[in-house]
Amino acid sequence: MEDNLSLLKTTVLFSVIGYVLYRVVAAIQNFRSYAKLFNDCPGETEFHWLYGSLHKFPGPNEAGIKYDTDMMVKRPRFSRVWAGPFVPVLLLYHPDLVRILLKSSAPKPRGGFIASVYEMGLGWLGEGLLISNGARWARSRRLLTPAFHFDILKPYIHIKNQAANILLDKLQQISEEKKSFDVFQHVSLCLFDILLQCAFAHNSNCQTSGENDPFVQSVNDLVAMWSERSLKPWMHNDFLYKWMPHGRRWYKICDFVHSVSEELISKRRKVLEASQVDEKSTESKNPDKELEEPEKKCMMSFVDILLTAKDEDGKGMTPTEIRNEADTFLFEGFDTTTSALSWTLYSMARWPQHQKKVQEEVDAVLKGRSSDDILWEDLSCFPYTTACIKEAMRNFSTVPFIERETKEDVMIDGHNIPTGTFVAIQLWCLHHNPQVWDRPHDYIPERFLGDNALKMDPFQFVPFSAGPRNCIGQNFAMHELKIMVAKICHRFSLSLDPNHEVLRAPFATFKAEKDIKMFATPRLH
Numbered sequence: 001m002e003d004n005l006s007l008l009k010t011t012v013l014f015s016v017i018g019y020v021l022y023r024v025v026a027a028i029q030n031f032r033s034y035a036k037l038f039n040d041c042p043g044e045t046e047f048h049w050l051y052g053s054l055h056k057f058p059g060p061n062e063a064g065i066k067y068d069t070d071m072m073v074k075r076p077r078f079s080r081v082w083a084g085p086f087v088p089v090l091l092l093y094h095p096d097l098v099r100i101l102l103k104s105s106a107p108k109p110r111g112g113f114i115a116s117v118y119e120m121g122l123g124w125l126g127e128g129l130l131i132s133n134g135a136r137w138a139r140s141r142r143l144l145t146p147a148f149h150f151d152i153l154k155p156y157i158h159i160k161n162q163a164a165n166i167l168l169d170k171l172q173q174i175s176e177e178k179k180s181f182d183v184f185q186h187v188s189l190c191l192f193d194i195l196l197q198c199a200f201a202h203n204s205n206c207q208t209s210g211e212n213d214p215f216v217q218s219v220n221d222l223v224a225m226w227s228e229r230s231l232k233p234w235m236h237n238d239f240l241y242k243w244m245p246h247g248r249r250w251y252k253i254c255d256f257v258h259s260v261s262e263e264l265i266s267k268r269r270k271v272l273e274a275s276q277v278d279e280k281s282t283e284s285k286n287p288d289k290e291l292e293e294p295e296k297k298c299m300m301s302f303v304d305i306l307l308t309a310k311d312e313d314g315k316g317m318t319p320t321e322i323r324n325e326a327d328t329f330l331f332e333g334f335d336t337t338t339s340a341l342s343w344t345l346y347s348m349a350r351w352p353q354h355q356k357k358v359q360e361e362v363d364a365v366l367k368g369r370s371s372d373d374i375l376w377e378d379l380s381c382f383p384y385t386t387a388c389i390k391e392a393m394r395n396f397s398t399v400p401f402i403e404r405e406t407k408e409d410v411m412i413d414g415h416n417i418p419t420g421t422f423v424a425i426q427l428w429c430l431h432h433n434p435q436v437w438d439r440p441h442d443y444i445p446e447r448f449l450g451d452n453a454l455k456m457d458p459f460q461f462v463p464f465s466a467g468p469r470n471c472i473g474q475n476f477a478m479h480e481l482k483i484m485v486a487k488i489c490h491r492f493s494l495s496l497d498p499n500h501e502v503l504r505a506p507f508a509t510f511k512a513e514k515d516i517k518m519f520a521t522p523r524l525h
């Protein structure tokens, strides 16, 4: 009896060991054919057992730009790298391939073996439009689209002009002191000021209170910490990150920023409720009142739209959904536009021949006016200025890369790439690909004018991405950029501070390592 029992135990033990061995060998074989599939793709040949090819990337600095450029010049369509020992990543550089991913509904990578850059923002932005996928994203996109309709954007033009005027006054004062100014620093405060007014109808005066404003400071800290974390693989796992000093600080700042957003949203909710009560009482006294005050009704903040949005079933957004979208609006709308505007101003100062043409264009539009405020109708009268902005957004690609995950098997230049593969669309490389652009490293705004622009492949220049997940705020951003560039170049001539070296730093948005410094000299009109 005992013999039988021990025979049974031994048989079970060997079966279990045999099964485990079988699974291990099968997994190794599977991984080898998976690895072969990716190793057959053009890409990095050096492989480190722990880092894969990650250790070869010098970082978001000038050396990193050179590394990316060399990779792209060697393989102008796409490259494969290994993010650690097990995760292959495809880097796309060519419009033909970028088109495949952007036109599809390939989601943002979530829940994979390595954390995507989007997931690292979850603690702050939650399941807002930028990070969410699938049905949740589609519902938010549907509800938010009306917030970017021209009727809503049009009244914002006053806010943008006013905020620009404060910046102009500050530059005037600095110029009288014969000093240069820090471009990113001043521009970001101005654009933050605009966003707080457009998003929350909140006048923060942050341009005068400066970076000491705790909300501004916290949002800046979150942006910097997010970038820093994305570069440190040991911080990627969220469970471990929460216990690290960096992670504890991140979540503490998120709590603070959430509390400020919630307070601003709740104030707005009260104002809306009060105005509805008001409207009802005045309507009963004067039924035509609504027709008398169209402008007042038009000026809606982004949060107002969120608070009143309803889907087909008449269901509105929850308080957390509203906060996530408002925070997303703030983050997406301020960091990106700060980069685009700062590099456009840099381009104006660095290549004065183009600055001169912008000044001539703006002078002609504003000729004979008592104010240099830009009107809604003016926005279509700045083709050269717009070309300069676009060329700056190409040459200093505002968002240097975006990430996707293949949702189904996809053919990339004859390689059958399986579902679930991590793909980085390298916008900076796409915008500098010598197979696509003539003199890619030169600043030539004329590329975006007339026939040159018409000949472009629609996926060759995609600073706002393209396809179903393109930037919902692109018109808002372009209006803001045109107003700011037109007003600054109308009032001042810009020149770089010769004592300051400008070093490019392509983080999640394109930055300058130690800011950009320039002089603003008042023009005589």
Ligand code: HEM
Pocket: 129, 130, 131, 141, 328, 329, 332, 333, 334, 336, 337, 340, 398, 399, 402, 403, 463, 464, 465, 468, 469, 470, 471, 472, 473, 474, 476, 477
């Ligand atoms: C120059 C300024 C801007 C640039 C270059 C820019 C660029 C982009 C890019 C490349 C994406 C795609 C991101 C991805 O696929 O991961 C995106 C998405 C998005 N952007 Fe912008 N953006 C700018 C301004 C704005 C502004 C002003 C807002 C809002 C006020 C905004 C809101 C958003 C949102 C909510 C998304 C997510 C859209 C979705 O997935 O449906 N952006 N933007």
